[in-house]
Each structure stands twice: as C-alpha cells, then as structure tokens.
Amino acid sequence: MIIARTWAMPNPLTFSIQPIKLFLAEEVKGIEWADPFARNTKIAKYTNDINPDTNAQFNLEALDFLKTFEDESLDGVLFDPPYSPRQIKEVYDKIGIPLHDTKSSVWSNWKKEIARIVKPGGKVISFGWNTSGIGLTRGFKIERILLVCHGGNHNDTIVTLEIKGDKANYPPTKQTTLYQEGDI
Helix, strand or coil, X not given: CEEEEEECCCCCCHHHCHHHHHHHHHHCCCCCEEECCCCCCCCCCEEECCCCCCCXXXXXXXXXXXXXXXXXXXXXEEECCCCXXXXXXXXXXXXXXXXXXXXXXXXXXXXXXXXXXXXXXXXXXXXXXXXXXXXXXHCEEEEEEEEEECCCXXXXXXXEEEEECCHHHCCCCCCCCCCCCCCC
C-alpha cells in the first residue's frame, strides 16, 4: 500500500484540486468508469448527478444510477459522494428536493451497488474524510491512499484507491497492519 500526503487549497469541486487531478490522471486511463456524483466533470464515460443543472448524462438518485449497470460490468467507479449527512442535506436543499435519508445505510447501499458492478481487478477511487472506501468485506483491497491537507480547521480530503479481488480468493481474512505488536 502506498500512502502519500500533500497540501492544497480546498475546493468543493474535488477533481479540480491539483494533487487529486494528478492522482486521477495517473489512475484513470483507458478503462470505462462510472461517476454517480459527477457534477460537471467528464472524467468517466458514464456520468450522473441528481442536480439537473449539471452537465451529467443522467440526473438520477445515485443508487438508481448504480442499479442501471449489470453485475461486474464496469472497470471502475469514481465515488465522490457528499461526505456527511449535513452535505447531503445541503445538496438536496440547493436543488429544492425534500431532505434525503441521511442514515449511514445510504453510504452502505451505494457501496454495495458499486461492489456489485465493478469487475474483478477493477478499481474504485473513493473520496471523503476517511479511508473506509468500499471495503474488504465487499472484496476490495486498498492499494493507494492520498491525504490532501487543506490547512487551518479544514478536514483533509482523503482519496482511497481500491482494487476488487477475484471472487475465488477474496476478501482476505484480515487487514495487514504496518506495525508490530508492542510498537504502540
């Protein structure tokens, strides 16, 4: 696993943050990606955003968009959802839709669908305030983490690249640690 940390100014347009833009340029090459929260970005072949005032191809709820794909049909998914219940509320309020469910099951349901539609060997790049990603229990192994510090009182933006394992030997039974017992 590769972990890197850098600094950049915050921006609500995640993919325009320079280190994240460079990360994506390295990882998003020649494969078919879907982006359920695309706003106006055109990185993925299939783009969706609930806001009809964006350039996305589709304007569906993210879960409905993800359900349109066949099992194991995509090479990758860019997963840049609202990072908190408050952000979900802000997104929906901004476009005049009544408050969406903000329980943690919202994120779990998105992750379940992403795990279903990504091919073995496929990638998911998740963005947020943690490294949970799609997760080992759904067959994904973290390969790379980028921590983007924004200084001051801002939360870092955390980018997690995961690879889906082969069903025959995945997920691993335990997480690898970077320390020995007694080190901490």
